[in-house]
Amino acid sequence: MRFLGQVMVITAKDLRAEMRTKEAINASFAFALVVLLLLSFAFDPTEETTREISGGLLWIVFTFAGTLVLNRSFARELPNDCLDALIAAPVPGPALFLGKALANFVLILAVELVALPVFGIFYNVRWTRQFWPLMLVLVLGTWGLTSIGTVFSALTVNIRLREVMLPLLVYPVLIPMLLGAMRLSALLVAGQAIAGDETVWFKLLFGFDIIFTALSLVLMDTVLLG
Amino acid sequence: MRQKVMIAMLALAAVLLVRNLYVISMLPDEMRQGQIFRIIFFHVPAAASAMIGSAVALIASVLFLLTRNFKYDALAVAVTEVGLAFLAVNLVTGSIWARVIWGVWWAWDARLTSALICWILYAGYLILRQALEEPTQRATFAAVYSIFAFTDVPIVYFSIRWWRTLHPQPVFFSKSGSFPPDWSRAFLINMVAMFLLYAALTMIRLRQEETQREIDYLRRTVHAI
Amino acid sequence: MSDAAVDCSGVWKFYGDYPALRNISFEVPAGRCLALIGRNGAGKTTLLRILAGFSKPGKGQARIFGHEPRDTETRRRIGFIGHGIAVYDELSALENLRLFAKLYRLPDAERAAREWLERTGLERVRDGLVREFSRGMRQRLAVARAFLHGPSVLLLDEPFTALDDRAVAVLQTVLRDALAAGRTVIMSTHQLREAMELATHVALINRGRIAFHGERTEEMVNNPGWVYSQYGES
Numbered sequence: 303m304r305f306l307g308q309v310m311v312i313t314a315k316d317l318r319a320e321m322r323t324k325e326a327i328n329a330s331f332a333f334a335l336v337v338l339l340l341l342s343f344a345f346d347p348t349e350e351t352t353r354e355i356s357g358g359l360l361w362i363v364f365t366f367a368g369t370l371v372l373n374r375s376f377a378r379e380l381p382n383d384c385l386d387a388l389i390a391a392p393v394p395g396p397a398l399f400l401g402k403a404l405a406n407f408v409l410i411l412a413v414e415l416v417a418l419p420v421f422g423i424f425y426n427v428r429w430t431r432q433f434w435p436l437m438l439v440l441v442l443g444t445w446g447l448t449s450i451g452t453v454f455s456a457l458t459v460n461i462r463l464r465e466v467m468l469p470l471l472v473y474p475v476l477i478p479m480l481l482g483a484m485r486l487s488a489l490l491v492a493g494q495a496i497a498g499d500e501t502v503w504f505k506l507l508f509g510f511d512i513i514f515t516a517l518s519l520v521l522m523d524t525v526l527l528g
Numbered sequence: 529m530r531q532k533v534m535i536a537m538l539a540l541a542a543v544l545l546v547r548n549l550y551v552i553s554m555l556p557d558e559m560r561q562g563q564i565f566r567i568i569f570f571h572v573p574a575a576a577s578a579m580i581g582s583a584v585a586l587i588a589s590v591l592f593l594l595t596r597n598f599k600y601d602a603l604a605v606a607v608t609e610v611g612l613a614f615l616a617v618n619l620v621t622g623s624i625w626a627r628v629i630w631g632v633w634w635a636w637d638a639r640l641t642s643a644l645i646c647w648i649l650y651a652g653y654l655i656l657r658q659a660l661e662e663p664t665q666r667a668t669f670a671a672v673y674s675i676f677a678f679t680d681v682p683i684v685y686f687s688i689r690w691w692r693t694l695h696p697q698p699v700f701f702s703k704s705g706s707f708p709p710d711w712s713r714a715f716l717i718n719m720v721a722m723f724l725l726y727a728a729l730t731m732i733r734l735r736q737e738e739t740q741r742e743i744d745y746l747r748r749t750v751h752a753i
Numbered sequence: 754m755s756d757a758a759v760d761c762s763g764v765w766k767f768y769g770d771y772p773a774l775r776n777i778s779f780e781v782p783a784g785r786c787l788a789l790i791g792r793n794g795a796g797k798t799t800l801l802r803i804l805a806g807f808s809k810p811g812k813g814q815a816r817i818f819g820h821e822p823r824d825t826e827t828r829r830r831i832g833f834i835g836h837g838i839a840v841y842d843e844l845s846a847l848e849n850l851r852l853f854a855k856l857y858r859l860p861d862a863e864r865a866a867r868e869w870l871e872r873t874g875l876e877r878v879r880d881g882l883v884r885e886f887s888r889g890m891r892q893r894l895a896v897a898r899a900f901l902h903g904p905s906v907l908l909l910d911e912p913f914t915a916l917d918d919r920a921v922a923v924l925q926t927v928l929r930d931a932l933a934a935g936r937t938v939i940m941s942t943h944q945l946r947e948a949m950e951l952a953t954h955v956a957l958i959n960r961g962r963i964a965f966h967g968e969r970t971e972e973m974v975n976n977p978g979w980v981y982s983q984y985g986e987s
Binding site: 304307308311312315318319322323381382383384386387388389390391392393394527 | 805806807823825826828829831833835836837838839840841842843844848852853855856857858882898
């Protein structure tokens with residue numbers, strides 16, 4: 303339980319620091335709205351066919367906005383050399399990973415939960431018809447984005463052009479997860495329940511999350527210490 | 529010694545390929561697809577070599593992280609670079625085939641789409657390496673990324689396949705038509721030839737990487753004097 | 754390898770082609786205060802970071818009490834002050850110290866945090882955000898953070914640089930208390946005078962090598978530049 307205690311300490315620290323400045327989360331909200339707007343121009347929301355696929359478009363918004371939060375995750379440790387202090391402390395790498403990943407998860411989920419109603423308004427879609435299954439997709443998909451994004455945030459923190467490198471490296475790895483999340487969201491937003499063959503996407507999301515969380519836990523120490 | 533092995537492999541690969549080109553051109557046309565079907569002799573072995581290459585890259589990356597011996601890092605980058613080239617061959621031949629048979633350059637079929645995603649994944653590996661200057665950090669981070677990429681590959685294949693099964697496309701002629709026995713032999717020989725070519729190119733790249741390290745080491749020693 | 758507080762044997766460190774440290778070997782038994790002096794670029798920061806466990810030597814070994822600096826238990830015994838203050842701008846002084854107290858698993862985090870706020874004279878501004886602190890205040894908080902968990906070995910990289918009077922006084926007091934309690938201190942410094950007052954031993958690093966390592970003498974206290982003139986290159 304000491305492990306979990308340290309995880310919570312780090313999560314609390316990240317969230318408290320973010321709430322004081324709100325840099326990442328404001329940028330993320332704003333970006334989500336802008337992208338939603340642009341997508342509304344690209345895909346005419348008044349057409350019935352667009353409304354049917356619109357759930358998939360949501361994940362483009364979520365992924366782009368999420369990257370802003372993820373970038374900040376380890377970048378916030380750079381001023382004052384705070385990362386040194388974190389590494390020097392007797393906190394195991396997996397605890398540091400989980401602490402930061404949970405904080406990122408909370409922040410990105412918050413942005414998504416704000417973007418959803420706005421999306422509902424722009425696209426005139428009643429997205430609440432399959433609310434809880436949709437929430438499950440959000441949770442699973444966002445955790446996939448967060449777990450990989452947090453490790454890669456540490457990987458790219460010292461690189462020039464970090465803001466470009468992070469999405470460049472993360473998005474291809476996420477493709478299977480995005481495929482599943484987009485597919486499920488499109489159906490759920492259109493009000494259809496997930497049944498039969500389509501449940502395979504839930505299995506994909508679960509499996510994806512478990513595999514990559516395990517991998518991230520194991521490799522975090524290596525990334526931090528080089 | 530290694531030089532001789534490398535040259536021998538290259539020579540053997542060249543001989544096999546040239547002989548095969550002759551054999552392949554002599555084979556009768558496949559019933560439904562005509563001339564273009566011959567492209568499968570290169571299309572499939574290219575993908576098979578790339579797949580084995582990515583497995584070798586994984587093993588090399590894990591071994592580097594465990595031993596911190598830079599020869600594994602050199603192997604990982606060599607095998608990945610050559611693999612990208614072979615995967616590109618796979619994509620281009622697949623695209624040409626699609627254009628001839630289906631009339632479109634890209635048809636979003638399961639295998640080619642997966643191959644494209646894998647190509648992008650491993651291109652990311654090279655981009656990451658380019659962005660990191662310090663050799664130890666570069667090797668370590670690249671190894672971590674390589675492990676993530678390899679873990680993703682089977683998931684990509686499955687997910688794209690499910691995507692295509694749940695949304696069936698119009699039925700085209702399948703890529704693997706009937707395979708007459710004299711074709712099988714030529715196919716296997718080409719497969720071996722491509723593997724040899726892959727191995728030889730990897731060794732060339734490996735040699736280059738090791739020479740670079742030797743130069744770095746000599747420069748270090750000179751600086752220390 | 755011995756069980757001395759700090760032990761280096763055959764340490765080399767390369768950055769790309771360049772050897773920043775060349776065959777560093779020395780031992781620091783517990784209770785000493787070693788002043789590590791040397792010109793800019795000599796290798797002081799590199800050496801301290803290896804001792805603190807932030808990077809690994811290219812060749813050779815560094816040990817703290819006979820163990821790898823990165824071992825979890827050993828990490829609790831090391832305190833480090835680097836070039837950055839390593840506290841969070843967006844948190845208050847108290848929040849920062851409480852955070853590190855919890856990360857170091859101190860039994861009573863709140864009490865330890867408050868105690869060190871008092872010792873560094875920051876009790877009155879404990880709820881102020883660090884980004885509003887003056888430079889001297891930030892430095893004092895960095896000292897509090899480094900000493901908070903009662904480390905046995907203190908590795909300080911130019912701790913006296915750009916401190917105001919009050920911060921210098923605080924640091925000297927804290928260091929004297931630590932040394933009196935038998936702790937070991939290695940500090941790199943340009944501020945020869947402050948260093949010589951506290952040091953029991955002196956080591957000079959020149960171009961990645963140890964050019965001198967011995968007891969501090971009267972002459973060094975009276976004329977801090979003496980070591981450079983004797984053993985350093987001009």
